[in-house]
Structures are given as C-alpha cells and as structure tokens.
Amino acid sequence: MSLEQIIKNTIIQNASPIGFDEFMDLALYHPIFGYYRSGSEKFGEKGDFITAPEASDLFGFCLARQCAQVLNGTNDILEFGAGSGVLATQILFELGRLNSLPKKYYILELSGELKHRQAQTLEKVLPELVDRVVWLDELPVDFSGVVIANEVLDAMPAKRIVYKNNQFYELGVDCHKNEFCWKMFDLPYQNDKVFLPNNMIEDYKTEINLRATAWVNSLYNVIDEALVLLIDYGMGRNEYFHPQRLDGTLRCYYQHKASENPFVNIGEQDITTSVNFSDIADQASVSGFKVSGYATQALFLISLGIDDYLLEQPDEDKHINLAQQVKQLVLPSAMGESFKVLALSKNISVKLTGFVEQDLSGKL
Numbered sequence: 176m177s178l179e180q181i182i183k184n185t186i187i188q189n190a191s192p193i194g195f196d197e198f199m200d201l202a203l204y205h206p207i208f209g210y211y212r213s214g215s216e217k218f219g220e221k222g223d224f225i226t227a228p229e230a231s232d233l234f235g236f237c238l239a240r241q242c243a244q245v246l247n248g249t250n251d252i253l254e255f256g257a258g259s260g261v262l263a264t265q266i267l268f269e270l271g272r273l274n275s276l277p278k279k280y281y282i283l284e285l286s287g288e289l290k291h292r293q294a295q296t297l298e299k300v301l302p303e304l305v306d307r308v309v310w311l312d313e314l315p316v317d318f319s320g321v322v323i324a325n326e327v328l329d330a331m332p333a334k335r336i337v338y339k340n341n342q343f344y345e346l347g348v349d350c351h352k353n354e355f356c357w358k359m360f361d362l363p364y365q366n367d368k369v370f371l372p373n374n375m376i377e378d379y380k381t382e383i384n385l386r387a388t389a390w391v392n393s394l395y396n397v398i399d400e401a402l403v404l405l406i407d408y409g410m411g412r413n414e415y416f417h418p419q420r421l422d423g424t425l426r427c428y429y430q431h432k433a434s435e436n437p438f439v440n441i442g443e444q445d446i447t448t449s450v451n452f453s454d455i456a457d458q459a460s461v462s463g464f465k466v467s468g469y470a471t472q473a474l475f476l477i478s479l480g481i482d483d484y485l486l487e488q489p490d491e492d493k494h495i496n497l498a499q500q501v502k503q504l505v506l507p508s509a510m511g512e513s514f515k516v517l518a519l520s521k522n523i524s525v526k527l528t529g530f531v532e533q534d535l536s537g538k539l
C-alpha cells in the first residue's frame with residue numbers, strides 16, 4: 176500500500192481530520208515509506224534540495240572554527256540529522272587541522288538509510304577518523320561539548336493554523352472523495368506555550384512548531400555543559416508573522432522545484448516550515464539556556480573568517496570555484512540572509528567568534 180493510502184486510511188479510521196503535524200510526521204518519517212526513511216537521493220544536485228554543507232566545505236570548516244572555541248580534548252560533538260554525512264567530514268577534517276578534535280563525534284539520526292549513507296561518506300573521506308564517530312538512537316546523558324543541528328528544526332513536524340473571526344483555528348488534513356483537503360477544526364486553537372499574534376487579516380495562515388520547542392527543552396535536560404548551534408532558514412517573530420506573509424511558510428521541495436502543496440508526491444518530496452527563532456529562543460530561556468548569539472548565516476561565516484580560505488587558495492581555478500561557493504553561502508540572494516544561526520549555551524561562558532560581526536539576539 177502506498178504512503179498516500181496509509182495516511183488516508185489513518186484519517187478514515189479516525190473518522191476525523193489529523194493535525195498537519197501528524198500528516199507531516201507520516202509523510203517524512205513513516206518507518207518504511209517516509210521521505211527521510213526511504214532510499215531516494217535527497218541532498219545535492221541529483222536530489223531535491225541543496226543544504227549549506229552540500230554547497231561548500233567552507234561551511235563545515237567555519238563551523239569547526241566555532242566548535243574549536245569550546246572543545247577541550249575531553250568533550251564531544253553531537254550532530255542531529257546529519258544528512259549525507261558531509262558536514263561531519265568537514266568539521267572533523269578542519270578540527271584535525273586545528274588540532275582540536277572532539278573525543279567522540281556523535282550523530283543522532285532518525286533514518287537507518289541515512290545512517291548507512293553517513294557511515295559510507297565518513298569511511299570514504301576520513302577513514303582515519305571514522306572510529307571517533309558513534310551513532311546514537313536516543314539523546315545521550317550528561318553531554319558536554321558542542322551540539323549542531325543544520326536544517327533540522329525546519330524538518331520537525333509543525334501545526335498549521337488559520338485566523339478567522341479574530342481567533343486562530345488549527346487547520347487539519349481531511350480526506351474527501353479519496354482526496355486530501357484542509358479542514359479547519361471546530362474549536363479555536365489555544366496554546367500558552369508559544370506567542371500567537373492578534374488583529375491578523377481574515378484567513379491569514381501560519382505555522383507553529385511545538386515539537387521544535389519541546390526538543391529544545393529535552394536537549395537542555397541532557398546537557399551538562401555545551402554550546403548548541405542551530406542553523407536554519409527562519410526569522411524572528413515580527414517577520415514570521417508579517418501581515419504580508421498571508422500563507423505562512425510551508426514549502427515542499429521535489430527535484431529542486433518548490434511548491435506549497437504537501438498533498439502531492441507524498442513520501443517523495445521534502446516538506447518544511449521556516450523556523451520561528453523567537454519561539455526557539457524563548458523556550459530555550461525558559462528551559463535554562465543562555466541565548467549566546469543570533470546572526471545571519473552570512474555574518475556568522477564572515478565572523479569566522481570564511482574569506483581566509485579564499486585568500487589562502489593559490490590555484491586560480493580553485494580560487495574561482497571557492498569564490499562561487501562563498502557567494503552561495505553568504506549572498507543575501509542565496510543562503511546568506513534567509514538562513515540564521517542561533518547559539519544557545521549551558522554552563523559555557525566564551526565570547527563566541529561567530530557573532531563578533533553581528534549579534535541580533537536582543538531583537539528576537
């Protein structure tokens with residue numbers, strides 16, 4: 176049976192619509208057919224989208240420089256949702272050059288298929304360091320070091336809500352004549368965990384991600400002392416709930432084409448929502464984290480000296496190639512401004528190099 180039919184049957188058996196977060200959970204993480212569980216190519220040119228580490232090694236090299244400020248020879252790195260494994264290779268390679276390797280590089284990955292791919296990448300690129308890498312099935316305890324999550328929060332299932340008659344209502348997913356459709360829940364949506372705007376335009380749609388905020392809280396509880404780097408496309412709440420963003424931030428990616436229709440290509444397309452970094456920072460503070468920096472990806476990478484790698488490249492062709500990659504990472508028209516970096520810390524007090532050029536945490 177197809178994943179589409181499995182989800183339809185779930186709705187029919189429930190005899191009621193399911194929340195969009197439940198739909199997204201099944202579409203992305205169904206144990207057999209979910210987008211992130213199946214064997215299809217996702218990352219890079221042959222896949223559906225390109226993430227920063229897939230675009231350039233310089234992304235991971237700069238992150239490594241930030242990690243080096245916190246690593247002390249006895250602590251570790253923990254990466255969530257490590258994709259093809261390429262970011263882990265970049266970080267470990269550069270930390271090796273900086274003489275600042277972590278004791279262990281833990282990866283917490285939900286997908287068995289991706290774990291396998293990550294192991295292959297690491298064995299191919301860095302066979303000498305592969306025994307430092309350990310795959311976990313659950314959060315570690317008393318973690319110390321650096322936690323990294325690149326484009327993970329946006330992949331966590333979100334709820335969709337709509338503004339009607341001065342209140343928000345949850346938009347669920349229903350099945351009518353064997354077709355998926357949106358269905359507004361009867362009772363107004365109430366939640367005191369995240370901020371919801373008011374006085375919105377009738378029919379204004381947006382998303383809230385309670386799983387992402389719950390994840391931040393659970394992370395706090397397993398950390399002894401650590402720096403957490405969350406990198407994703409997203410914005411603070413003023414921009415998130417901008418009156419002109421009438422249809423929210425839900426996007427789907429299939430073979431590098433973006434659409435706003437999650438009801439097609441089920442299990443074969445990525446589904447994401449932008450990160451509301453104000454909600455994440457608020458939850459982090461409530462949990463006990465210190466918010467230690469917030470910047471655009473461009474200024475984070477520039478603060479960490481991405482230009483140095485260009486200057487150090489003597490070969491002209493390689494220099495031109497690297498310059499193209501830097502543009503993709505830092506130009507506002509590419510990934511530079513839509514992606515942000517949020518740093519959270521627990522029991523760490525270092526002035527982070529990544530935020531010397533910009534720290535917008537006061538504006539979240």
Ligand SMILES: C[S@@+](CC[C@H](N)C(=O)[O-])C[C@H]1O[C@@H](n2cnc3c(N)ncnc32)[C@H](O)[C@@H]1O
Nearest residue numbers: 211226255256257258283284285325326327330
């Ligand atoms: C868009 S991909 C990003 C992959 C990679 N970080 C990169 O930058 O190329 C999202 C990844 O997040 C993972 N993910 C989502 N929720 C997660 C969670 N709660 N714990 C660990 N990984 C998660 C997915 O399985 C997927 O591998």
